[in-house]
Amino acid sequence: MANFNTHFNVASGASAIFSGTLLSMEVLTPEEAVVAFFLGTLGGLLPDVDSAHSTSIKVGFNVLSLLVTIMVIFTKSSTYSLIEMFLVTSLVFIGIRYALLDVFRQISKHRGMFHSIPVAFIWGILIAILMHFFFGLNALVSWVYGFMVTVGYFVHLILDESYSVDLRNKRIKKSFGTALKLGKFKKPKDKVQTALIYMSIPILLSIAPDTTLVINALFSHDAWLIFKDVLIPSDGKWFMH
Amino acid sequence: MNREIKIVCFLVVGSLFSACVPVPKPHVPIGLGSMHQEEIEINVVKVPSVTPPLVAVVDKEYGTKPLNYMNSIRSYFSNKIARGELSKYKYGYPKRAYKKEGFAYGGDVSWKGWLVETSVATPTRTGRLLTPKPYMVLFSGEQIVEHILGYSHKLITKVDK
Numbered sequence: 001m002a003n004f005n006t007h008f009n010v011a012s013g014a015s016a017i018f019s020g021t022l023l024s025m026e027v028l029t030p031e032e033a034v035v036a037f038f039l040g041t042l043g044g045l046l047p048d049v050d051s052a053h054s055t056s057i058k059v060g061f062n063v064l065s066l067l068v069t070i071m072v073i074f075t076k077s078s079t080y081s082l083i084e085m086f087l088v089t090s091l092v093f094i095g096i097r098y099a100l101l102d103v104f105r106q107i108s109k110h111r112g113m114f115h116s117i118p119v120a121f122i123w124g125i126l127i128a129i130l131m132h133f134f135f136g137l138n139a140l141v142s143w144v145y146g147f148m149v150t151v152g153y154f155v156h157l158i159l160d161e162s163y164s165v166d167l168r169n170k171r172i173k174k175s176f177g178t179a180l181k182l183g184k185f186k187k188p189k190d191k192v193q194t195a196l197i198y199m200s201i202p203i204l205l206s207i208a209p210d211t212t213l214v215i216n217a218l219f220s221h222d223a224w225l226i227f228k229d230v231l232i233p234s235d236g237k238w239f240m241h
Numbered sequence: 242m243n244r245e246i247k248i249v250c251f252l253v254v255g256s257l258f259s260a261c262v263p264v265p266k267p268h269v270p271i272g273l274g275s276m277h278q279e280e281i282e283i284n285v286v287k288v289p290s291v292t293p294p295l296v297a298v299v300d301k302e303y304g305t306k307p308l309n310y311m312n313s314i315r316s317y318f319s320n321k322i323a324r325g326e327l328s329k330y331k332y333g334y335p336k337r338a339y340k341k342e343g344f345a346y347g348g349d350v351s352w353k354g355w356l357v358e359t360s361v362a363t364p365t366r367t368g369r370l371l372t373p374k375p376y377m378v379l380f381s382g383e384q385i386v387e388h389i390l391g392y393s394h395k396l397i398t399k400v401d402k
Binding site for chain 1: 342343345347365371372391394395
């Protein structure tokens with residue numbers, strides 16, 4: 001299994017390539033590309049939040065608690081007094097960073113369904129919904145942010161899976177197949193959990209923003225032409241612009 | 242093993258060549274329906290064949306209906322999007338609409354006014370003209386408040402269909 005630093009470095013490298021490409025293709029503005037880079041990196045750390053004492057879970061809950069606290073400040077700053085604001089935000093921060101983290105540690109199991117392909121997609125869709133409804137971003141940017149989280153997530157799963165192959169001793173470790181999986185099917189409980197996860201995908205998609213724009217921007221013939229235009233200098237003059 | 246390598250090479254070469262075959266451009270509906278459409282190219286301003294009546298419409302709730310919206314949109318986008326001044330524009334009629342804030346900011350109605358659906362075909366940096374992109378341009382009177390990519394947003398409600 002790859003450690004936190006490896007996951008962080010590889011996910012940030014992959015996110016830099018993807019967000020840089022999307023910036024060059026003019027799908028994202030420079031500011032949006034920076035956010036996309038951070039989300040991709042965060043996506044590369046997300047699968048390990050089910051590990052009770054990993055660095056990812058601490059980072060993840062720090063980010064989440066700060067994000068929700070900032071959102072409370074945004075929404076209530078015009079109506080609450082400073083003392084009210086201080087009390088509410090402290091409660092929210094401590095509640096998420098410590099109480100919710102403790103509950104999460106007790107119910108989650110490392111290398112459970114968090115390390116699976118459908119959950120990577122669910123995170124992407126959830127981020128798209130969150131960006132569209134909570135922050136009011138347009139459908140394209142919302143989906144691109146979701147896409148970046150899914151990319152980061154996949155990078156993590158692939159990295160974990162590749163670390164389960166020991167090339168020197170030419171053996172496959174016990175952890176092989178526990179990261180990049182379609183679901184768990186051993187016990188009846190696992191089957192129910194897997195079924196619920198798959199069932200949640202169409203439900204989430206039904207409330208997610210419109211996909212037309214992101215399909216046109218990333219997966220259309222136009223997108224391919226733009227990619228070809230920006231891949232190498234169109235006039236053949238390298239470093240002369 | 243050699244056979245597998247040959248198959249992989251064949252597939253890679255095949256897929257590379259398939260990318261060279263021009264594929265028909267995807268049809269992106271500009272979504273303006275049967276509404277008045279007008280095209281303005283930069284430097285060549287075509288006079289619309291059916292000119293909308295230039296009568297000031299004042300709505301108590303939604304404010305004054307923009308009349309000079311085509312020129313406003315064109316000059317607005319020339320600063321907002323890359324190569325906006327070289328783009329081709331198509332406009333719909335102004336519609337009454339309102340927008341709610343994202344739930345993170347309270348979810349209240351943040352704008353009420355007139356919305357113009359606009360499609361913008363922008364050239365790439367190599368000059369290739371792309372499939373038009375849909376935009377919603379939000380007006381408060383004659384003033385553009387903001388633009389939103391796409392013809393729909395879950396937080397925007399169009400009062401006039």
